[in-house]
Amino acid sequence: MSIPIQELTQVCNMLFEYLKSLDVDSVDLVADYYWDIPQTQRYDVYTEPSSFTIGQLQSDWQELEKILSGRREPISYHFVWLGAILRAIGEKGEAELLKQAFDK
Numbered sequence: 281m282s283i284p285i286q287e288l289t290q291v292c293n294m295l296f297e298y299l300k301s302l303d304v305d306s307v308d309l310v311a312d313y314y315w316d317i318p319q320t321q322r323y324d325v326y327t328e329p330s331s332f333t334i335g336q337l338q339s340d341w342q343e344l345e346k347i348l349s350g351r352r353e354p355i356s357y358h359f360v361w362l363g364a365i366l367r368a369i370g371e372k373g374e375a376e377l378l379k380q381a382f383d384k
Contacts, residue, residue, distance in 0.1 A: 301371075304377050309368050312337050316364075340364045 299307075314335050322330040340361035346352035372380075 299377070302377055304380060305376070307369050307372065308380055309337050309365075309372075311368065314364065314368075333362055337364060337368055 293298045314337065316335045317329045318331060318333060321327070321331070343352070343361050344358065344365070346359060347354050
């Protein structure tokens with residue numbers, strides 16, 4: 281599969297615009313730690329993973345903030361941290377996002 285960066289950018293922008301349309305200007309992530317499967321096992325769907333690691337959303341966000349502040353240059357691995365944050369936002373669901381928007 282080949283995904284054009286321009287199209288990936290467009291869909292990301294569309295999803296963020298969707299959040300804005302719900303009046304969501306920040307997202308509260310209650311969970312912090314999460315299970316992760318090492319890359320060497322993640323895409324081998326024919327073998328059950330034998331080990332797991334623990335990630336932390338707060339740590340992921342702190343590393344991404346370093347990019348925002350210019351203290352760190354972006355590299356491709358940073359998509360791993362961004363992916364964890366985006367997954368957590370996506371798993372919140374519509375009802376929780378709407379509730380958060382109305383509670384502010």
